[in-house]
Amino acid sequence: MISYSEFCDNCARVEERVRKAAESCGRNPETVKILPVTKNHPLDAAGFAFRRGFKSVGENRVQEASEKIAAADFRLDWELIGHLQSNKAKHAVANFSRIQSVDTQKLLKILDSAAAAAGKVQRILLQVNAGNDPAKFGADISDAPELLGFALKCPHISVEGLMTIAPLDSDLDVASECFANLRNLRDILQKDFSHPLPELSMGMTGDLERAVAEGATMVRIGTALFGERVYA
Numbered sequence: 321m322i323s324y325s326e327f328c329d330n331c332a333r334v335e336e337r338v339r340k341a342a343e344s345c346g347r348n349p350e351t352v353k354i355l356p357v358t359k360n361h362p363l364d365a366a367g368f369a370f371r372r373g374f375k376s377v378g379e380n381r382v383q384e385a386s387e388k389i390a391a392a393d394f395r396l397d398w399e400l401i402g403h404l405q406s407n408k409a410k411h412a413v414a415n416f417s418r419i420q421s422v423d424t425q426k427l428l429k430i431l432d433s434a435a436a437a438a439g440k441v442q443r444i445l446l447q448v449n450a451g452n453d454p455a456k457f458g459a460d461i462s463d464a465p466e467l468l469g470f471a472l473k474c475p476h477i478s479v480e481g482l483m484t485i486a487p488l489d490s491d492l493d494v495a496s497e498c499f500a501n502l503r504n505l506r507d508i509l510q511k512d513f514s515h516p517l518p519e520l521s522m523g524m525t526g527d528l529e530r531a532v533a534e535g536a537t538m539v540r541i542g543t544a545l546f547g548e549r550v551y552a
């Protein structure tokens with residue numbers, strides 16, 4: 321695990337990357353949030369993020385995150401960015417401020433009842449497989465309207481936007497196309513459903529510039545902030 325001062329240096333580098341990417345396409349850098357991804361790193365990684373002033377961190381497994389949340393002596397919003405199995409939905413509602421990986425009606429139904437039972441409104445993003453990658457979770461673009469329509473009828477669910485993960489490909493144009501697909505889908509859904517979908521969570525360490533260029537409002541960054549992941 322890196323030191324806090326190394327983490328701060330890494331933050332400055334990532335913030336600079338975001339700033340340059342935003343400015344080169346005429347966007348205000350402040351419209352792009354950085355979500356530090358602390359998965360596979362010890363609790364200290366989240367502690368560093370807290371100390372540096374971040375308000376939220378991303379985790380991809382319910383079990384790993386719950387253990388950290390229970391042990392943390394600081395307050396952060398924890399966001400789930402990894403695939404969620406329906407048998408863990410209740411646990412996810414109890415632990416996460418926002419769930420970015422909602423991709424089926426079945427999961428929405430279970431999250432809605434778990435949120436009702438917990439007396440909360442669960443904030444979510446809908447995960448879309450905007451790069452048509454057979455290896456990725458996420459709803460197909462063509463199924464997204466029906467999924468959003470269903471989500472908007474769930475009284476204990478609040479849909480704040482869309483999330484995608486670009487296909488793993490050395491050609492960054494593949495990522496750009498995926499991100500553009502997500503933004504276009506968002507624009508269409510927003511209009512057709514008259515429901516604001518302000519958050520576009522897209523871009524990671526390797527492709528954040530492409531994501532910012534296509535309209536990302538949140539980039540999820542692990543490696544560039546914390547180094548290679550410590551445990552599997």
Ligand SMILES: *Cc1c(COP(=O)(O)O)cnc(C)c1O
Pocket residue numbers: 357359380401402485523524525526540541542543544
């Ligand atoms: C791990 C992960 C990230 C961060 O990836 P890096 O390449 O390490 O920045 C972002 N999003 C999701 C969904 C992840 O699982």
